Amino acid sequence: MSELSQAPVGGLTQVPVGVLAPERFEEAVGTRRFAPFASRMEEAERLLEGRAVWNVNSTAAGGGVAEMLRSLLAYARGAGVDARWIVVPGNEDFFRLTKRLHNHLHGSLGDGGGLGAEEAALYKTTLQPSAEELCDLVRPGDIVIVHDPQPAGMCAGLVDTGAAVIWRCHVGLDRPNKTARTAWDFLRGYVEPAHAYVFTRRAFAWERLADDKIVVVAPSIDAFSPKNQELEPDAVPAILDTAGLVPDGGTGLGTFLREDGTPGRVDRHAEMFEDEPVPRDAAVVTQVSRWDRLKDPVGVIEGFGRHVAPVAGAHLVVAGPSVAAVADDPEGAEVLAESQTAWRALPQPARARVHLAALPMEDREENAAIVNALQRRAAVVVQKSLAEGFGLTVAEAMWKARPVVASRIGGIQDQIEHGVSGILIDDPRDLESYGAAVAGLLENEERALKMGAEAQERVRDEFLAVRHLLQYAELIEKLLGSV
Numbered sequence: 001m002s003e004l005s006q007a008p009v010g011g012l013t014q015v016p017v018g019v020l021a022p023e024r025f026e027e028a029v030g031t032r033r034f035a036p037f038a039s040r041m042e043e044a045e046r047l048l049e050g051r052a053v054w055n056v057n058s059t060a061a062g063g064g065v066a067e068m069l070r071s072l073l074a075y076a077r078g079a080g081v082d083a084r085w086i087v088v089p090g091n092e093d094f095f096r097l098t099k100r101l102h103n104h105l106h107g108s109l110g111d112g113g114g115l116g117a118e119e120a121a122l123y124k125t126t127l128q129p130s131a132e133e134l135c136d137l138v139r140p141g142d143i144v145i146v147h148d149p150q151p152a153g154m155c156a157g158l159v160d161t162g163a164a165v166i167w168r169c170h171v172g173l174d175r176p177n178k179t180a181r182t183a184w185d186f187l188r189g190y191v192e193p194a195h196a197y198v199f200t201r202r203a204f205a206w207e208r209l210a211d212d213k214i215v216v217v218a219p220s221i222d223a224f225s226p227k228n229q230e231l232e233p234d235a236v237p238a239i240l241d242t243a244g245l246v247p248d249g250g251t252g253l254g255t256f257l258r259e260d261g262t263p264g265r266v267d268r269h270a271e272m273f274e275d276e277p278v279p280r281d282a283a284v285v286t287q288v289s290r291w292d293r294l295k296d297p298v299g300v301i302e303g304f305g306r307h308v309a310p311v312a313g314a315h316l317v318v319a320g321p322s323v324a325a326v327a328d329d330p331e332g333a334e335v336l337a338e339s340q341t342a343w344r345a346l347p348q349p350a351r352a353r354v355h356l357a358a359l360p361m362e363d364r365e366e367n368a369a370i371v372n373a374l375q376r377r378a379a380v381v382v383q384k385s386l387a388e389g390f391g392l393t394v395a396e397a398m399w400k401a402r403p404v405v406a407s408r409i410g411g412i413q414d415q416i417e418h419g420v421s422g423i424l425i426d427d428p429r430d431l432e433s434y435g436a437a438v439a440g441l442l443e444n445e446e447r448a449l450k451m452g453a454e455a456q457e458r459v460r461d462e463f464l465a466v467r468h469l470l471q472y473a474e475l476i477e478k479l480l481g482s483v
Contacts, residue, residue: 104183172204307435
């Protein structure tokens with residue numbers, strides 16, 4: 001046995017999937033856009049009768065992939081499709097390795113570890129029990145969508161079942177470097193047997209993959225989820241007050257609608273790292289993301305402290321999940337600690353205007369409602385990532401008609417039309433440009449409001465689940481005609 005734990009881990013988890021009526025999208029996109037979607041969903045129901053559509057990933061909570069799956073699969077089930085969700089298990093060494101792969105795919109060395117024979121043995125040994133268990137459940141004619149690096153090693157076995165297998169890569173790099181290609185070389189043999197490879201952007205598609213198997217599908221958000229739904233006017237301050245992000249002292253109730261239509265209420269508190277609370281009347285700038293170095297929370301904090309705090313009276317809230325709650329992200333606690341160090345190093349009075357929030361994750365819908373309220377409370381939303389596959393938090397903020405300042409990288413640049421529906425920073429490490437963009441929007445409220453309104457319409461046109469489901473239906477129809 002090597003230093004890496006190669007003890008088999010087993011026991012797939014089948015995540016419960018709700019049922020949501022696709023008809024509700026007519027309200028969000030209008031009848032003209034909804035009609036072709038409704039027709040295609042009827043065709044998909046007939047085509048997929050008796051078949052299961054399996055989705056396989058490594059976590060049911062935390063991150064954009066889990067969030068998208070939860071809503072997309074529920075709408076698919078509402079359209080009569082037998083959509084299922086499987087989570088593969090792993091140990092600490094496996095998730096450290098797959099986090100390394102994730103970082104490499106973004107062109108970053110991450111923890112600096114290798115991707116050699118020992119890591120390949122760990123990867124294969126960890127996934128083997130899960131692959132065997134799932135292959136016993138999958139039937140010929142089923143569809144299996146395998147998401148990201150963690151379960152990619154299962155593709156070949158699933159192809160042998162007679163299923164149509166799609167590998168979906170949610171991460172990538174516009175201009176790949178040697179580090180990214182190292183991850184491609186590690187993973188390519190595992191994903192090549194799949195019948196199709198889905199990437200967020202064409203630029204993300206790997207070299208030496210069959211070009212006729214490559215499909216581009218951008219992610220989307222659910223306009224009606226607890227994270228994106230409209231909130232009652234007094235719910236926003238009440239939610240933020242209860243969660244401890246922006247004390248309000250009001251008497252409103254922090255309520256929202258759960259995915260099943262039942263009422264929900266925010267009861268839990270965030271863990272706050274701050275000198276003093278955000279004043280109830282302060283303008284707020286916020287970034288919401290995992291505690292991940294590629295999201296650059298340290299740069300967000302330092303740039304605000306140097307270039308926004310001296311010229312504007314706003315407060316910054318950098319929020320992410322409780323680090324104990326995201327099983328497949330072992331670096332979260334380290335990055336939160338680094339963010340705290342950066343915050344403590346700020347000079348006063350800038351430090352007093354920066355707040356870190358670790359959001360409760362015991363109830364994921366409650367967590368989503370807190371994020372919703374925080375984005376709606378913000379005057380400006382930031383996503384200053386160093387690398388990004390898509391950046392769902394950008395579309396989420398845009399849907400709420402908030403102006404977004406974000407890095408011109410990955411799928412972010414597909415969402416924001418620079419100067420129209422947001423502001424793109426050419427160099428995400430340029431803290432002065434980031435600060436100037438944020439401060440400029442804080443100073444020009446009319447421009448910020450106009451930009452937010454344009455942003456909302458762009459999401460309505462391009463980044464709601466209607467488009468996403470249509471593209472998957474077309475891909476599956478094509479594959480079933482050829483597999």
